[in-house]
C-alpha cells in the first residue's frame with residue numbers, strides 16, 4: 805500500500821487574538837486615565853473661548869525682520885506669527901527724517917489688544933526715534949492702538965488724514 809506524500813501541514817495555532825482576555829489592573833488604570841483624557845475637549849473649548857478674548861501682554865512678542873528698505877517686526881502671539889509692524893523711512897517738510905508706521909493684524913485676531921502690545925514692544929525695541937502715523941479719521945482701532953503706545957495727535961497740513969506722532 806502506497807501512501808500519498810503531502811507537504812507539511814500548516815501548524816494551526818490557537819486563535820489567541822480572538823479570545824477575550826481579562827484586563828489587568830494596569831490596563832484598568834490606563835482606561836480610567838483615557839476616560840479622564842476624554843474630558844479634555846470640554847477644557848479645549850474653554851481654552852478656545854479664552855483665546856478669542858483679550859490677550860495678556862506677555863503672550864505678545866516682536867521679532868525683527870531682515871529688510872534693508874524698512875525696519876520690520878513680525879508680531880508673534882505665543883510664538884505664532886500674527887501680523888507685522890513696519891517702520892518705513894520717510895523725509896518730509898514737516899517732520900524731516902522720520903519713519904511712518906504700518907501695522908497689520910489678521911482680521912480674526914483683531915480687537916484682542918495684540919496690536920497695541922506689539923506696537924509698544926516694537927517702538928521700544930526700534931532703532932528709530934521719530935514715529936509718524938497717517939490714518940483715516942474713521943480708523944478708530946488704529947487711533948486707540950497708537951494712543952496706547954504713547955502717540956499724540958499732531959497738526960499735519962499736508963493732506964486731510966489724522967496724523968499722530970511719537971518721539972523717543
Ligand SMILES: CC(C)(COP(=O)(O)OP(=O)(O)OC[C@H]1O[C@@H](n2cnc3c(N)ncnc32)[C@H](O)[C@@H]1OP(=O)(O)O)[C@@H](O)C(=O)NCCC(=O)NCCS
Nearest residue numbers: 905906907908909914915916917918919920944945946948
Ligand atoms: C489697526 C489694527 C492694527 C489694530 O490692532 P488690534 O490688535 O485689533 O488692536 P487692539 O485690539 O489693541 O485695539 C483696538 C481697539 O479698537 C476697537 N475697535 C476695533 N474696531 C473698531 C471699530 N470699527 N470701531 C470702534 N472701535 C473699534 C477695539 O474694540 C479695541 O478697543 P478697546 O481698546 O476699547 O479694547 C488692526 O485692527 C488692523 O490690522 N487693522 C487693519 C489695518 C490697519 O488699519 N492698519 C493701520 C495702519 S497704520
